Amino acid sequence: MKALRLENNQLKLAEIARQDEESEAVVRVTKSGICNTDLEIVRGYAGFSGTLGHEFVGVVEAATDAKHLIGKRVVGEINAGCGQCADCLRGDARHCPARTVLGIVGRDGAHAEFLNLPSRNLLEVPDAVSDEQAVFVEPLAAAFGITEQVEIYPETKVAIIGDGKLGNLCAQSLSLKSRNVRLVGKHTAKLALARARNIEGVLLENALKLKRSFDVVVEASGSESGFNLALDLLKPRGKLVLKSTFHGAAQWQAWRVVVDEITIVGSRCGRFAPALELLKNKSVDVESLISEEFSLSEGMKAMEKAGRKGVMKVLLSMAN
Ligand SMILES: [Zn+2]
Ligand SMILES: [Zn+2]
Numbered sequence: 001m002k003a004l005r006l007e008n009n010q011l012k013l014a015e016i017a018r019q020d021e022e023s024e025a026v027v028r029v030t031k032s033g034i035c036n037t038d039l040e041i042v043r044g045y046a047g048f049s050g051t052l053g054h055e056f057v058g059v060v061e062a063a064t065d066a067k068h069l070i071g072k073r074v075v076g077e078i079n080a081g082c083g084q085c086a087d088c089l090r091g092d093a094r095h096c097p098a099r100t101v102l103g104i105v106g107r108d109g110a111h112a113e114f115l116n117l118p119s120r121n122l123l124e125v126p127d128a129v130s131d132e133q134a135v136f137v138e139p140l141a142a143a144f145g146i147t148e149q150v151e152i153y154p155e156t157k158v159a160i161i162g163d164g165k166l167g168n169l170c171a172q173s174l175s176l177k178s179r180n181v182r183l184v185g186k187h188t189a190k191l192a193l194a195r196a197r198n199i200e201g202v203l204l205e206n207a208l209k210l211k212r213s214f215d216v217v218v219e220a221s222g223s224e225s226g227f228n229l230a231l232d233l234l235k236p237r238g239k240l241v242l243k244s245t246f247h248g249a250a251q252w253q254a255w256r257v258v259v260d261e262i263t264i265v266g267s268r269c270g271r272f273a274p275a276l277e278l279l280k281n282k283s284v285d286v287e288s289l290i291s292e293e294f295s296l297s298e299g300m301k302a303m304e305k306a307g308r309k310g311v312m313k314v315l316l317s318m319a320n
Contacts, residue, residue, distance in 0.1 A: 145270020
């Protein structure tokens with residue numbers, strides 16, 4: 001099968017053998033989405049080597065321990081746990097110390113014709129959700145997952161920094177809970193996407209006028225300046241949610257966190273079931289975030305495109 005892989009820090013479209021492990025389900029991937037994390041992995045993040053990709057929708061080809069799933073359209077939670085630790089026994093592998101993560105840690109990912117995951121990770125996609133929508137379940141779950149960690153009420157004032165894919169999904173997710181969500185970004189066109197969903201956009205150069213008026217600020221820009229801007233926007237005793245896997249050495253003023261008694265919340269993966277529900281109920285719009293779709297054989301071109309300025313979601317289609 002074809003697979004978009006990182007080998008010896010070299011990105012390439014490779015021909016590899018399909019893996020059929022008895023213990024895991026085999027999914028024929030229909031579409032996958034390129035995430036900023038993929039681009040960071042190519043830059044050397046996490047020392048990963050193997051097939052990239054963790055956002056996908058596909059059809060179950062084989063599942064020895066879950067035959068009812070065979071032929072079903074599915075998405076898959078990306079953290080595969082040991083099945084034995086306290087976290088796994090509670091049914092939440094997101095912090096299993098022995099976990100592998102699809103296309104990120106120790107496990108081949110979704111930019112391939114087939115992938116393997118434990119069948120317990122798979123969720124059936126409702127008919128009302130298209131493949132184009134379903135491929136957004138993972139990033140949408142990550143965005144909506146903030147609400148698992150931070151209480152957001154209708155009156156909570158929320159700012160999201162970063163108008164990219166993740167920032168947009170965070171803004172849409174949190175505006176389902178709060179009437180007071182602002183999206184801060186640099187790009188008029190990207191802010192317009194949020195405005196179409198009744199989310200007020202604020203250009204970065206005007207953001208400082210909003211001084212210290214927010215209860216919750218979500219950093220989703222992935223840039224160092226985002227950290228300091230977040231502190232400029234937060235009220236004392238506010239909550240700073242760090243959402244982007246920023247890998248630089250951030251220079252930021254930790255003393256301000258102490259003086260203003262800021263709570264910092266790191267936020268990574270969310271649950272898929274609530275995200276599927278949001279897509280099914282059309283509570284969020286993801287299709288307007290798609291910039292372009294490529295075939296898997298054009299995977300190199302697709303990755304290059306995904307890294308360009310102004311580009312939102314790039315999808316890979318395995319059908320051709
Ligand atoms: Zn991602
Ligand atoms: Zn475990």
